[in-house]
Amino acid sequence: QVQLGESGGGSVQAGGALRLSCSASGYIWSTYCMGWFRQAPGKEREGVAATGSDGTTIYADSVKGRFTIAKDNAKNTLYLYMNSLKPEDTAMYYCAASSGLRVCGYSDSDFVRVGYYGMEYWGNGTLVTISP
Numbered sequence: 001q002v003q004l005g006e007s008g009g010g011s012v013q014a015g016g017a018l019r020l021s022c023s024a025s026g027y028i029w030s031t032y033c034m035g036w037f038r039q040a041p042g043k044e045r046e047g048v049a050a051t052g053s054d055g056t057t058i059y060a061d062s063v064k065g066r067f068t069i070a071k072d073n074a075k076n077t078l079y080l081y082m083n084s085l086k087p088e089d090t091a092m093y094y095c096a097a098s099s100g101l102r103v104c105g106y107s108d109s110d111f112v113r114v115g116y117y118g119m120e121y122w123g124n125g126t127l128v129t130i131s132p
Contacts (some may be wrong), residue, residue, distance in 0.1 A: 002027045002121040009126030022078040022095030038091035047115035052104030060112045068069035095123040
């Protein structure tokens with residue numbers, strides 16, 4: 001049973017920074033893709049960033065240069081470092097994982113639009129609110 005638990009969300013002003021964490025347990029995959037997705041009220045869930053066991057990283061254009069995804073294998077923890085936050089970054093952020101590298105092989109745009117269909121396991125989410 002794979003379990004993912006997010007933490008680190010909160011409310012900050014535009015221009016601020018947050019670090020999201022996702023603690024993972026219950027899996028042993030030789031290859032995998034893990035990522036962050038977000039869903040704003042009234043909008044579809046979209047891909048934010050992902051990283052694969054082969055070192056691949058994908059970022060949505062909207063967060064490139066501002067967000068960084070990283071994984072600490074020793075702690076089985078996935079991070080999302082978010083800087084220069086904007087009000088449009090306000091959303092529930094979800095950690096997700098899948099065995100294999102398929103989603104991490106998507107183009108950036110496909111990852112954003114449909115990447116969430118390919119993820120097998122999900123956390124419950126952590127809320128990020130950015131005020132103007």
